[in-house]
Amino acid sequence: MTDDDHVFKALADPTRRHLLDRLFERDGRTLTELESELEMTRFGVMKHLRVLEDAGLVVTRRQGREKLHFLNPVPIRLIHDRWIDKYAERRVSALSELKTRLEGRR
């Protein structure tokens, strides 16, 4: 699998996207904190975090006895630069201009 494959695979799961959103709100969390917000076993959360780590979307740091999880947004940025910029920007901006024009008329 390429780096992109890992990232797309990691993002293709609602629990993992939820974990990223939790870290976006507050970074540097322990497994216990993350687990407390999910209806899932500790083992299940660990498994999802592992996939996110393999994709480079989560980076862990040891702080004393605790392992903290940080959101790493760089892979998402690279996907943006690779896919959104190239294929969609012009079309997306044409659509958003249309939306603004139509809504402005109301």
Place this chain on the structure above:
Amino acid sequence: MTTTVAQTTQVYQVFIKANADQIWEAITKPEWTARYFHGARITVTPDRYDSRSADGDVWGDSAVEVFDPPRKLVHGWRSLYDPEMAAEDESRVTWEIEEDEGGVCLLTVTHDRLEGAPKTAAGVSGTGWTGVISALKTLLETGKPLYG
């Protein structure tokens, strides 16, 4: 859009197909930084981190804590390019370069001690550091800047 308090420790990581010496050059020499760091001409010596605009305005001027080429660089950060941010406390940026297999390095950038610099924390998060790091990767891997 979700509003959130910007994080006081931010970690950014990317694999770059380049050797550690090239990455070190690219983060410490102005002729390189000007091509991916919002045009900033950054010169890093064992004791000083100096960042200037193309016109010579001072954008950053801080002490260097660790200068260990081509592995680790730690320097202070003050956002002197913005008057409000410039008045905030100094924060800290750590660059770590680890060699991986196949001519690839893992670059980790940690921006921390941002407790006394909320505007800076917000400014460098989101598209801030990710944009710089993504542009650095593109420049080193293709020889061309990402934009322009």
